[in-house]
Amino acid sequence: MKAWGLRLVACGLPLFLVVAVTAQTQRSQPRFGIGRPATPDEIKAIDIDVMPDGRGLPPGRGTVQEGASLYAQKCQSCHGVNGQGASAERLVDRESGKNWDFAINPKLVKTVGNYWPYATTLFDYTSRAMPFMQPGTLAPNETYALVAYILALNKIVAEDAVMDPATLPKVVMPSRDKFVIDNRKGGKVIK
Amino acid sequence: MERAKTITRRRVLAAGTAGIMGAALPIAGQNADQAARPKVPADPTKVQGPLATDVGGRSPFERPRRVSFSDRRTSSLSPLQDLDGIITPSDLHFERHHGGVPAIDPRQYTLLIHGLVDRPLVFTLEDLRRFPGRSIIRFMECSGNGGRAYRREGNQTDVTPQQIDGLTSTSEWTGVPLATLFREVGASPKAKWFLAEGSDAAVMTRSIPIEKAFDDALIAYGQNGEPLRPEQGYPARLFLPGVEGNASVKWLRRIELADQPFMTREETSKYTDPLPDGTARIFSLDMDAKSLITEPSFPDQLTGPGWWEIRGLAWTGRGRITRVDISADGGRTWQPATLDDPVLPKCHTRFRLPWQWKGGEATLMSRATDETGYTQPTLDVLMAARGPSTAYHFNHIRAWKVNPDGTVKFAGGGA
Numbered sequence: 001m002k003a004w005g006l007r008l009v010a011c012g013l014p015l016f017l018v019v020a021v022t023a024q025t026q027r028s029q030p031r032f033g034i035g036r037p038a039t040p041d042e043i044k045a046i047d048i049d050v051m052p053d054g055r056g057l058p059p060g061r062g063t064v065q066e067g068a069s070l071y072a073q074k075c076q077s078c079h080g081v082n083g084q085g086a087s088a089e090r091l092v093d094r095e096s097g098k099n100w101d102f103a104i105n106p107k108l109v110k111t112v113g114n115y116w117p118y119a120t121t122l123f124d125y126t127s128r129a130m131p132f133m134q135p136g137t138l139a140p141n142e143t144y145a146l147v148a149y150i151l152a153l154n155k156i157v158a159e160d161a162v163m164d165p166a167t168l169p170k171v172v173m174p175s176r177d178k179f180v181i182d183n184r185k186g187g188k189v190i191k
Numbered sequence: 192m193e194r195a196k197t198i199t200r201r202r203v204l205a206a207g208t209a210g211i212m213g214a215a216l217p218i219a220g221q222n223a224d225q226a227a228r229p230k231v232p233a234d235p236t237k238v239q240g241p242l243a244t245d246v247g248g249r250s251p252f253e254r255p256r257r258v259s260f261s262d263r264r265t266s267s268l269s270p271l272q273d274l275d276g277i278i279t280p281s282d283l284h285f286e287r288h289h290g291g292v293p294a295i296d297p298r299q300y301t302l303l304i305h306g307l308v309d310r311p312l313v314f315t316l317e318d319l320r321r322f323p324g325r326s327i328i329r330f331m332e333c334s335g336n337g338g339r340a341y342r343r344e345g346n347q348t349d350v351t352p353q354q355i356d357g358l359t360s361t362s363e364w365t366g367v368p369l370a371t372l373f374r375e376v377g378a379s380p381k382a383k384w385f386l387a388e389g390s391d392a393a394v395m396t397r398s399i400p401i402e403k404a405f406d407d408a409l410i411a412y413g414q415n416g417e418p419l420r421p422e423q424g425y426p427a428r429l430f431l432p433g434v435e436g437n438a439s440v441k442w443l444r445r446i447e448l449a450d451q452p453f454m455t456r457e458e459t460s461k462y463t464d465p466l467p468d469g470t471a472r473i474f475s476l477d478m479d480a481k482s483l484i485t486e487p488s489f490p491d492q493l494t495g496p497g498w499w500e501i502r503g504l505a506w507t508g509r510g511r512i513t514r515v516d517i518s519a520d521g522g523r524t525w526q527p528a529t530l531d532d533p534v535l536p537k538c539h540t541r542f543r544l545p546w547q548w549k550g551g552e553a554t555l556m557s558r559a560t561d562e563t564g565y566t567q568p569t570l571d572v573l574m575a576a577r578g579p580s581t582a583y584h585f586n587h588i589r590a591w592k593v594n595p596d597g598t599v600k601f602a603g604g605g606a
Contacts, residue, residue: 031374032321032322034318034321034322035313035318035375035376036312037310037312037313038303038304038312038313042303042313043303043305043311046303046388046444046445047305047445047447048394049386049447049453049455050453051449051453051454052453053451099469100465100469101469102465102471102578102580102581102582103465103466103467103469103471103579103580103581104467104578104580105580106342106579106580108580112460115460116459116460117459118459120454121454121456121459121460124453124456125456128393128394128396129289129290129392129393129394129456135290135392135393135394136394178469178470178471179459179463179470179471179472179473180466180471180472180473181472181474182473182474182475182476183472184475184477185563186477186479186507186509186510186563186564186565187563187564187565188564188565190568190576
């Protein structure tokens with residue numbers, strides 16, 4: 001009996017290794033059965049990202065005017081009056097950099113207006129990480145309003161614009177088409 | 192002897208003028224450095240030493256320190272000039288964080304993987320440790336590293352390797368291959384990108400092409416034989432070998448698979464590289480080959496002509512370093528350096544070359560080549576390709592000028 005048991009162990013070990021190695025090389029099965037299913041509620045609780053096509057935007061709405069008052073309360077002390085920058089970065093300036101000479105003009109400051117390619121990014125980031133000392137505390141309506149205000153200051157949306165899950169993804173940012181895929185692949189040519 | 196003097200200079204620089212070890216003020220006949228030196232028995236063979244301890248520490252004579260660019264310490268740099276070999280001690284690994292270092296209870300920790308998957312799953316730290324694991328020795332570098340050398344404001348000469356390029360470090364990382372977890376959740380063939388999200392106050396997010404997950408991405412929980420340091424993502428982080436450091440999201444709480452990139456703030460407005468043609472590279476993830484001489488360097492002073500060893504680090508995000516060449520005459524002639532074993536892919540590689548200093552002026556440069564045939568460019572060549580005010584990926588050749596008095600100064604790209 002003892003010898004048989006040992007033989008089983010001796011056979012079992014390589015078998016286990018074969019399974020593991022196979023798992024390393026195949027994209028599908030087998031599974032280890034480790035981890036537990038995620039419930040829809042727990043996914044919803046932290047699935048906060050917003051994509052460029054608007055997927056992930058929460059219900060809500062906000063106006064430029066509402067945003068102006070919220071900005072004065074929650075943002076201006078770091079980002080300056082009218083988004084001109086202070087201890088935190090400048091948010092507003094569409095004119096400088098409109099020729100997109102960022103690589104050759106060291107004086108240019110990248111802002112939402114002259115550099116950011118997607119308006120949805122502004123919602124996503126503001127919602128997840130701002131205000132800096134109270135991150136993640138803005139209600140969706142507040143975030144929509146602040147985004148509307150920053151976009152209006154940059155003359156990207158009108159003064160009477162309303163931002164909501166339908167309008168925000170339709171905003172076309174001035175620098176939308178300026179970004180190119182990375183063509184560096186090593187080799188002899190310096191790119 | 193010269194080496195001891197060199198180290199003294201470095202330690203004083205790192206510790207500032209206040210001295211170290213809370214030492215007393217200098218007494219008559221002592222200078223500040225002597226007063227600051229730890230007291231040791233005159234003859235260690237005549238006295239029993241202290242006994243074993245629970246946790247070891249450095250010799251009180253060794254005081255390597257991370258330094259930061261400013262008082263608001265959102266990053267810190269590794270003291271490259273104080274390090275031998277290729278491994279960075281964990282407490283000296285560079286830092287970069289955008290919302291401080293979060294405190295996370297490992298028993299409360301979970302990682303959610305969802306999106307374009309058959310089975311969204313939640314993993315505890317214990318779960319992650321149960322999967323077949325892997326340890327790899329790989330560098331990590333911030334893609335902003337070396338900006339100081341590229342822009343070289345005011346032609347600074349009195350800067351150390353740490354101050355120029357200290358946002359790179361190498362560790363042994365242990366964890367579970369992300370591919371294993373993606374098989375466990377049943378990644379859909381429609382998934383082309385994944386989002387990695389941290390649980391720091393920035394709730395840091397980056398989008399990564401899915402191929403990287405099935406290549407060599409790791410969910411790391413170990414660093415140099417122990418759990419990750421808090422500032423390196425404790426209890427678990429994404430680790431992407433060869434890729435700009437920001438994408439290796441720390442304190443990882445969530446991964447979402449999707450059909451397109453998420454276009455987060457970091458990957459659009461920050462970690463993109465403007466080019467002279469009026470565009471900017473996006474998802475410029477791979478780190479180009481680079482090298483840096485760490486000895487001799489500022490603030491060393493060579494004490495006299497003769498043999499000195501030129502030492503430094505080379506690395507590439509694309510495979511292995513295949514050679515490093517050294518010039519002692521400002522790039523006119525080059526000699527191959529010796530590469531220490533092991534030469535690992537996507538890892539710091541230590542190079543050395545004995546050099547006979549004649550006592551005159553000399554300009555020392557190093558030039559790395561990787562297995563793709565890419566050779567580290569001169570500053571002029573890189574600047575022509577990228578523009579003087581581009582952002583990120585500053586891997587041009589660096590130079591140190593040795594003066595006849597033995598002082599060593601940073602000399603930018605050498606020209």
